[in-house]
C-alpha cells in the first residue's frame with residue numbers, strides 16, 4: 001500500500017508525520033555533521049511534536065530555544081546537552097530559568113547582555129554570545145528577512161566596535177528556505193563585517209534557513225563551504241540551527257470536503273480545516289500549499305478554490321484543479337505540512353485543532369493526540 005492510502009485512514013482533519021521521511025532528512029543531518037565537523041542543532045520554533053523527539057535524539061545533541069517553554073521542552077530531551085537560547089529580548093520573568101536551562105545564551109543587543117550578565121547568577125558558567133546582523137540576505141519576503149533596514153534583529157557592524165568582556169560566541173540568522181550559495185555568501189559577509197572578532201570567539205552559530213533536505217539543494221557546496229571555513233578558523237566551533245530542513249516534506253495535513261458551493265462561476269470546496277487556524281503561514285507568507293494529485297486551474301478539468309471552515313473572508317486558497325469532480329465526504333491531502341504548521345495553529349472561531357498522527361516505519365498509523373472542548377476552554 002502507498003503511504004497516501006495510510007494517510008487517508010486518519011480521522012480528518014489530521015497532521016500526519018511520516019517517520020521514514022523524517023529519518024531520511026536526519027540522515028542528511030548526520031552526513032553534514034560527520035563530514036564537516038560542524039554541529040547541527042534543531043530549532044524548536046519550527047516544530048514541537050515532542051513525541052517524535054526520541055528519533056531526533058539519535059542524530060543530534062541539542063536544540064535551540066526561543067522562549068522559556070521551548071527551553072523547558074529542549075531540556076526534557078537534551079538535559080546537560082547543547083541548549084542554545086536566543087530571544088530578541090529575554091523577558092524578566094523568564095530569564096533566570098532560561099539561563100539555568102541553557103548551555104549557550106545569545107543576546108540580541110549589547111545592552112541586553114550587559115543588563116543581564118551580572119544580575120543573574122544562572123549565567124555563570126554559561127557560554128554567552130551576541131547576535132550579529134550580517135546585512136546580507138537572499139530572502140525576498142520582508143516578513144522573514146532579518147536584514148531589512150530598521151530590523152530589530154542582530155547588531156550591525158557599525159554598532160559593535162569591540163566585543164564586551166565575557167562574550168564567547170557570535171550568532172547570525174539571516175536565511176529562510178535558502179540554498180547553499182546563500183550560506184557561502186553569508187559567511188563572506190560575516191568575514192567582511194565581523195572578521196576582526198572571529199579570532200576572539202569560541203563559537204559561531206549560523207542560524208537556520210539552510211534548506212539542505214530540499215530537492216536540488218547543493219549539498220556538496222554546503223559541505224565544501226563549511227569545511228573550508230572550518231579549515232580557516234580551526235579554533236571555531238561552528239553550529240547550524242535549522243528548523244524547516246529537519247522536517248521538510250516529512251508529513252501532511254489530511255482534510256475532508258464537507259460541501260461544494262458556487263459563486264460567480266467559481267466552485268469552492270468547503271473543507272473541515274482552516275487556512276487561518278491550521279495553516280496560517282499560507283495566508284501570512286503567503287504561499288499556496290500543494291495538494292496530492294491536484295494541479296493549477298485549468299490543468300486537470302475540474303477547478304476549485306479550497307475554502308477554510310472559519311468565518312474569515314480570506315480563509316481560502318485559489319486555483320486548484322482535480323481530474324475528477326470533488327465530492328462531499330472525500331478526503332484531500334495537503335503536502336509538506338510539518339514545519340511552522342502545528343506550532344502556529346490556533347483555535348480561531350473555536351475550531352478544534354487537527355488530530356496528530358505518526359505513520360511509523362512499519363506503516364502502523366498511530367494517533368498521538370486529539371483535541372476537545374477542554375483544550376479550547378483551557379486557553380482562555
Ligand SMILES: Cc1ncc(COP(=O)(O)O)c(C=O)c1O
Nearest residue numbers: 043046173207208209242243244
Ligand atoms: C534565530 C533563528 N534560528 C533558527 C531558525 C530556524 O530557521 P528555519 O526553520 O528557516 O531553518 C529561526 C527561524 O525563524 C530563527 O529565527
